[in-house]
Amino acid sequence: MFKTSFFLALLLSFFSQVSQAQQVLNVLNWSEYIDPDVVSDFEQKYDAKINYTEFESVEQYTTEFFAKDAQFDVTFPASTMINLLVENNLIESLDKSKLSHYDNLSKDIMDTLANHDKGNQHSIPYMWGTTGLGVNTKALKRLGLTSKQDSWSLIFDESSRKKVKSCGMALLNERDELFSAALTYLGYSVNTTSKDELRTAGTLLKETLTDAIYLHTSQQYTDLASGKVCVIVGYSGDVIGSTEENADTAYFIPREGAPMWVDVMTISKNSTEKELAHAFINHLLDAKSAAKNSNFITYPTPVVAAKPFLEEDILSNPIIYPPQNIMSRLQAQAPQTRKVSNIKHRLWVKAICSGGKWCTVPMKSFF
Incomplete structure (x- = not known):
């Protein structure tokens, strides 16, 4: 018992x-x-x-x-x-x-x-939020680029980009966000299905990446705040958070428009x-x-x-x-077809690997 x-x-x-x-x-x-x-x-x-x-x-x-x-x-x-x-x-x-x-x-x-x-x-x-430009306004003033600090031409126009290169440019390592930025600068819809428009944007990205110090998902925010770079592309909240640490930095939604996500x-x-x-x-x-x-x-x-x-x-x-x-x-961005995604990804791989600096992106992408 x-x-x-x-x-x-x-x-x-x-x-x-x-x-x-x-x-x-x-x-x-x-x-x-x-x-x-x-x-x-x-x-x-x-x-x-x-x-x-x-x-x-x-x-x-x-x-x-x-x-x-x-x-x-x-x-x-x-x-x-x-x-x-x-x-x-x-x-x-x-x-x-x-x-x-x-x-x-x-x-x-x-x-x-x-x-x-x-x-x-x-x-x-x-x-x-939005994807836009984080800049060091003081550095851009020294380069005579204040008038372009709220424009995608800061990174996509070759003459401006070459000046920015002297103080450092870091870009967001996200394919669709950078494609959207390039398409917006070119006057195309971020949701274009045109092969020609996508290829034009891909070529522009390829040229732009050659002048970037690096591609990353987060390091650019710290480096903008510390003054290691003077122009970055990033997500609104993350850039704004970094600008609180440096009074000479600011976030801009480019005048041409920007991706909303x-x-x-x-x-x-x-x-x-x-x-x-x-x-x-x-x-x-x-x-x-x-x-x-x-x-x-x-x-x-x-x-x-x-x-x-x-x-x-x-x-x-x-x-x-x-x-x-x-x-x-x-x-x-609207839903994109597998065909459009594949075109973008091929162009993205080509853009990244052409410079030989960051060629680690998978050859295929589920998304």
């Missing part, structure tokens, strides 16, 4: 410990792209543990996401990646009944996202914690959580209900939250 009671007590204790074990959520997000307090708040609220993996580029996302035995519950791809993730049955349809803060989202951003995700069934916008939240097909994944996404859609994130990373949030909680210097900054006259110059 004693042995039986003792065994039952141990068994009950074991199941009690199992039931109380923390749930674990595996998250794949861009580096330094969330306020750590927002993560901690969620872990405390749901007695959960977040295993957080970061990536710095589309290429690195691909490596992490498709790694052998990889299992992520929530990932944060760019909106341009959604159509391929859906086509390959890699992400779940969302249960919007579990997203009580869904109505907090901007209709304009949702409409933009619907171009990639019909009916907004598989993704929720997380942040959005949206990063999204998705739930993977192989997620083992779909309920908790929905809860995490909903947590990030909460007005106060969204404002914390926007204030922390200096990117605009698509959660309109967050506005009362945004810091004034963030909300009033026309580079972070652009007015309509600037918004009208932005171009959002």
Whole structure:
């Protein structure tokens, strides 16, 4: 009798410990792209543990996401990646009944996202922004280039670029962002399907890359702040963050226009914690959580209900939250066909490898 009671007590204790074990959520997000307090708040609220993996580029996302035995519950791809993730049955349809803060989202951003995700069934916008120019205004003044500091001609016009080369130019290592910049400078749509226009842009990129010190996904921000380079191409929030460390630096949305992008939240097909994944996404859609994130990373949030909680210097900054006259110059990338992606990738490989400095890009790309 004693042995039986003792065994039952141990068994009950074991199941009690199992039931109380923390749930674990595996998250794949861009580096330094969330306020750590927002993560901690969620872990405390749901007695959960977040295993957080970061990536710095589309290429690195691909490596992490498709790694052998990889299992992520929530990932944060760019909106341009959604159509391929859906086509390959890699992400779940969302249960919007579990997203009580869904109505907090901007209709304009949702409409933009619907171009990639019909009916907004598989993704929720997380942040959005622009890709533009980070410059050292003092250095450009010395070179007589102040009038071009807010123009793509600073890097794509040969005479200007050769001057910039003397103080250092570093470019964002993202194929589609640089193609969009080149296409915009040439007066073409970022969504062109014309082989001739894509080839012209590819040739321009090839010429431009020969004068760049390097291509990178993050190093250029530190180097702009420290004065090691005077012109960079990068993501708005990251450039703005670096300019806070150097009063001579600034971010510009080029006068010709610029790429506008949206990063999204998705739930993977192989997620083992779909309920908790929905809860995490909903947590990030909460007005106060969204404002914390926007204030922390200096990117605009698509959660309109967050506005009362945004810091004034963030909300009033026309580079972070652009007015309509600037918004009208932005171009959002539409879903691109495999054919267009392949053309771009061949031209990208050719541009990178022609100089012999950075020829490490894969010959094929899933995205």
